[in-house]
Amino acid sequence: xxxxxxxLFAALLFLGVWTFADAETFLLAPxxxxxxxxxxxxxxxxxxxxxxxxxLISWMVLVFFVxxxxxxxxxxxxxxxxxxxxxxxxxxxHKLELLWxxxxxxxxxxxxxxxxxxxxNIKFAGSFENEPVFGEIWGSQFDWRFKYPGHDxxxxxxxxxxxxxxxxxxxxxxxxxxxxxxxxxxxxxIPKLRLKQDAVPGMxxxxxxxxxxxxxxxxxxxxxxxxxxxxxxxxxxxMSGRIRIVSRAEFDAWIDEMTTKKFDNGExx
Amino acid sequence: MSAPATSGxxxxxxxxxxxxxxxxxxELGFFRKYIFSVDHKVxxxxxxxxxxxxxxxxxxxxxxxxxxLAWPWTKMPMIGNLLFPNTGEAxxxxxxxMLFTMHGTVMIFFVIIxxxxxxxxxxxxxxxxxxxxxxxxxxxxxxxxxxxPAIACVVMSFAAGGGGPAAGWTAYPPLSTIESAAPxxxxxQTWWLLALTWVGVSSMMGAVNYxxxxxxxxxxxxxxxxxxxxxxxxFIAALLQLFAxxxxxxxxxxxxLDRVAHTGFFTPTNLVVNQLSPEMAGAAxxxxxxxxxxxxxxxxxxxxxxxxxxxMGFASDIISTHARKPVFGYKPMVYxxxxxxxxxxIVWGHHMFASGMNPALGxxxxxxxxxxxxxxxxxxxxxxxxxxxxxxxxxxAMLNALAFVAMFIxxxxxxxxxxxxxVDIYIHDTYIIVAxxxxxxxxxxxxxxxxxxxxxxxxxxxxxxxETLGKIHFxxxxxxxxxxxxxxxxxxxxxxMRRTADPYNYETYxxxxxxxxxxxxxxxxxxxxxxxxxxxFFHSMFWGKRVGRNPWKGCxxxxxxxxxxxxxxxxxxxxxxxxxxxxxxxxxxxDYLPQTAKV
Numbered sequence: 001x002x003x004x005x006x007x008l009f010a011a012l013l014f015l016g017v018w019t020f021a022d023a024e025t026f027l028l029a030p031x032x033x034x035x036x037x038x039x040x041x042x043x044x045x046x047x048x049x050x051x052x053x054x055x056l057i058s059w060m061v062l063v064f065f066v067x068x069x070x071x072x073x074x075x076x077x078x079x080x081x082x083x084x085x086x087x088x089x090x091x092x093x094h095k096l097e098l099l100w101x102x103x104x105x106x107x108x109x110x111x112x113x114x115x116x117x118x119x120x121n122i123k124f125a126g127s128f129e130n131e132p133v134f135g136e137i138w139g140s141q142f143d144w145r146f147k148y149p150g151h152d153x154x155x156x157x158x159x160x161x162x163x164x165x166x167x168x169x170x171x172x173x174x175x176x177x178x179x180x181x182x183x184x185x186x187x188x189x190i191p192k193l194r195l196k197q198d199a200v201p202g203m204x205x206x207x208x209x210x211x212x213x214x215x216x217x218x219x220x221x222x223x224x225x226x227x228x229x230x231x232x233x234x235x236x237x238x239m240s241g242r243i244r245i246v247s248r249a250e251f252d253a254w255i256d257e258m259t260t261k262k263f264d265n266g267e268x269x
Numbered sequence: 270m271s272a273p274a275t276s277g278x279x280x281x282x283x284x285x286x287x288x289x290x291x292x293x294x295x296e297l298g299f300f301r302k303y304i305f306s307v308d309h310k311v312x313x314x315x316x317x318x319x320x321x322x323x324x325x326x327x328x329x330x331x332x333x334x335x336x337x338l339a340w341p342w343t344k345m346p347m348i349g350n351l352l353f354p355n356t357g358e359a360x361x362x363x364x365x366x367m368l369f370t371m372h373g374t375v376m377i378f379f380v381i382i383x384x385x386x387x388x389x390x391x392x393x394x395x396x397x398x399x400x401x402x403x404x405x406x407x408x409x410x411x412x413x414x415x416x417x418p419a420i421a422c423v424v425m426s427f428a429a430g431g432g433g434p435a436a437g438w439t440a441y442p443p444l445s446t447i448e449s450a451a452p453x454x455x456x457x458q459t460w461w462l463l464a465l466t467w468v469g470v471s472s473m474m475g476a477v478n479y480x481x482x483x484x485x486x487x488x489x490x491x492x493x494x495x496x497x498x499x500x501x502x503x504f505i506a507a508l509l510q511l512f513a514x515x516x517x518x519x520x521x522x523x524x525x526l527d528r529v530a531h532t533g534f535f536t537p538t539n540l541v542v543n544q545l546s547p548e549m550a551g552a553a554x555x556x557x558x559x560x561x562x563x564x565x566x567x568x569x570x571x572x573x574x575x576x577x578x579x580x581m582g583f584a585s586d587i588i589s590t591h592a593r594k595p596v597f598g599y600k601p602m603v604y605x606x607x608x609x610x611x612x613x614x615i616v617w618g619h620h621m622f623a624s625g626m627n628p629a630l631g632x633x634x635x636x637x638x639x640x641x642x643x644x645x646x647x648x649x650x651x652x653x654x655x656x657x658x659x660x661x662x663x664x665x666a667m668l669n670a671l672a673f674v675a676m677f678i679x680x681x682x683x684x685x686x687x688x689x690x691x692v693d694i695y696i697h698d699t700y701i702i703v704a705x706x707x708x709x710x711x712x713x714x715x716x717x718x719x720x721x722x723x724x725x726x727x728x729x730x731x732x733x734x735x736e737t738l739g740k741i742h743f744x745x746x747x748x749x750x751x752x753x754x755x756x757x758x759x760x761x762x763x764x765x766m767r768r769t770a771d772p773y774n775y776e777t778y779x780x781x782x783x784x785x786x787x788x789x790x791x792x793x794x795x796x797x798x799x800x801x802x803x804x805x806f807f808h809s810m811f812w813g814k815r816v817g818r819n820p821w822k823g824c825x826x827x828x829x830x831x832x833x834x835x836x837x838x839x840x841x842x843x844x845x846x847x848x849x850x851x852x853x854x855x856x857x858x859x860d861y862l863p864q865t866a867k868v
Contacts, residue, residue, distance in 0.1 A: 009671070012676075037760075037781075038763070039695070039762050061682045061685060064682060065679070075657060076671060079657075079658065079661045080661035080663050085660075086593075089852070091599065093597075104642070105640075109639075112689075119691045124628055124629070183540055184443045197625070200624070201540055202538065203559075205625045224777075225777045227766060228766075230623075231768045232444060233444060234432070234435065238774065
């Protein structure tokens with residue numbers, strides 16, 4: 001039993017280190033291109049900041065994981081050996097307590113402060129309030145709709161263009177959009193962009209992202225999933241969309257095409 | 270009969286004679302003894318059996334969830350034609366939504382909280398503090414019987430409406446409040462809210478009792494800092510319930526009003542839900558959906574600590590007893606549990622980083638949340654310190670307690686990822702979250718509950734559970750638990766969202782089906798493996814080896830009482846001389862020195 005238990009706990013330690021250190025090859029099943037059991041490659045300007053912070057925390061966590069689980073495995077093995085002698089009667093050690101309070105406290109504070117500038121950059125109004133609003137995102141059970149201002153550059157006018165399901169954006173500008181919901185909570189999630197924000201009925205929540213052109217160039221395609229990330233009813237699982245990232249010229253052509261289509265349908269006279 | 274009232278000097282404190290006096294009772298009939306009992310031990314066992322039955326119910330729902338995630342929309346073997354005769358024997362989307370809603374609800378409100386505070390809180394507090402019973406035995410009985418309307422309401426919520434409650438265990442409005450948003454779940458959701466309210470009543474009765482008993486009824490010499498950590502954990506959890514529960518009760522009443530009286534606390538203006546306008550239908554509007562999230566998490570985050578702080582206490586006691594060594598750093602253990610509870614009140618916003626809450630507020634919640642890892646880390650170091658230089662006895666109780674530490678480390682460390690707001694943007698509501706809280710609540714609390722059942726079973730029934738079956742149960746449970754929940758981290762890193770009935774239509778998730786299959790098979794094995802526990806539990810009740818008062822050679826007070834203890838608990842007067850962890854004491858020849866022993 002002693003050996004078995006030691007092995008069980010050691011296996012947990014091994015599993016943790018293996019999945020982290022060898023993430024890229026931790027694949028027991030064939031994977032489609034670009035997808036693993038690890039984070040998908042990011043393609044937005046702040047994506048690398050988020051990924052960096054994740055890795056920073058992971059390394060610190062890994063050290064503590066190996067330290068604590070390692071000690072557990074070692075102690076379980078060493079001190080479960082049958083003996084007639086009494087164990088240590090120690091009730092504690094004040095210096096050790098101070099040490100293992102102060103060091104983690106310092107590290108945790110470092111982790112906390114390391115997050116702040118990235119979070120402020122992504123979420124605080126200062127990083128997008130001077131940009132023009134690119135469009136609106138509307139969530140409703142169970143689809144996404146995207147509204148563009150059209151040629152006059154203003155939302156809420158007759159030439160607004162609406163695109164269901166597909167969000168088309170140019171790759172050369174900061175995209176600021178207002179996120180809204182008609183009915184219940186939804187959440188707008190694009191894994192590749194590291195973008196997630198709940199849509200709340202009654203609130204207009206601005207979001208922004210900018211595509212990293214170099215990162216995008218390494219991808220084999222320019223279309224990615226949009227996923228609803230907040231339970232919104234029985235059809236939540238199928239509330240999907242796609243984002244297509246194109247060049248400025250292609251984007252302008254697409255807006256022209258959508259505008260023509262709208263007028264051809266006789267919606268506006 | 271019942272314990273003396275608390276007016277005047279507390280029994281045991283000012284008037285030790287009452288301990289003996291309360292033991293002189295006449296025999297009670299079957300119903301008074303086992304059904305409508307005011308004895309804290311019987312009430313504790315009632316809570317335990319109820320909790321274990323619901324554990325089975327919640328577990329079955331988890332199995333159905335795992336079936337759907339591994340093989341979506343396929344025929345369910347054996348019970349498919351019973352449950353889904355009209356949909357080709359396969360799960361429907363509505364049913365799936367109900368499944369994860371009720372799995373969470375049942376496991377939290379009908380399993381973990383009743384098992385930790387209801388079962389062990391009731392059973393252990395008087396025994397370990399040296400009181401003859403709870404301060405308010407009748408109120409205590411009411412605490413258990415308040416679970417009956419709660420259970421009735423939960424059963425009604427399954428039965429009522431077309432699809433059962435469908436808004437998740439968090440019940441976020443407007444999905445939970447607007448009828449047309451979730452057709453078929455309207456009365457079900459109201460029953461669900463009533464169930465929650467009754468569970469709250471039950472917890473409140475318990476918490477009032479626990480706090481009063483611990484403060485007023487400890488045996489002579491049992492100072493606060495001579496209390497076992499199990500009692501500290503239960504005390505702190507009871508305080509959390511006292512302060513946090515009223516907020517949830519108020520919130521669920523507001524939501525009931527929104528649904529039944531068409532008020533608009535959580536309903537904003539100008540909604541169009543499923544082509545219907547709630548306002549046109551006569552409902553009030555102008556409310557704010559985020560208000561519910563704040564109120565809900567103001568209770569439900571402390572509730573997470575209610576679900577783990579007592580488990581920490583139990584694990585500390587069990588590890589110390591079976592490692593034959595004093596708890597390392599007793600006072601730091603107490604302070605860190607208190608710090609977790611205190612900080613626990615100012616971290617609820619970390620559930621709302623993506624909600625549209627002011628991001629500046631998110632920043633402050635991030636700092637408090639990251640700092641709550643500190644007391645958790647201190648506890649882990651102290652458990653390791655306890656093991657250092659110890660004499661570990663690998664009993665079933667000890668194995669489960671060690672597994673608690675091993676898996677709490679994982680659950681604790683992964684929490685730092687999601688506390689960090691920028692990282693949370695990506696991992697929010699993914700399977701990393703699911704992995705994280707299952708490591709804390711299943712790997713942590715449930716293993717601590719297993720350990721506690723093995724450890725205190727002799728005190729409950731006068732017999733020990735079978736060690737061989739206990740070890741078989743442990744090894745399989747440990748392997749399959751990690752097979753299920755460790756791999757969920759990988760799903761989450763790949764971006765898989767929770768509560769998604771059929772993820773594989775997304776390009777991003779299509780390759781995750783084999784991994785989900787692996788997890789599901791592990792889950793089925795984990796579920797099936799519990800048969801060893803069930804058999805052991807009931808078999809040992811009647812045929813287990815009889816033991817005396819102190820089978821584990823423990824130091825704390827409950828081992829001074831007969832096994833099983835009669836009404837009134839102790840058959841002799843108690844006086845406490847020292848702390849609860851005098852193992853490997855140099856003062857005596859044996860390797861333990863009970864709290865009551867005179868040297």
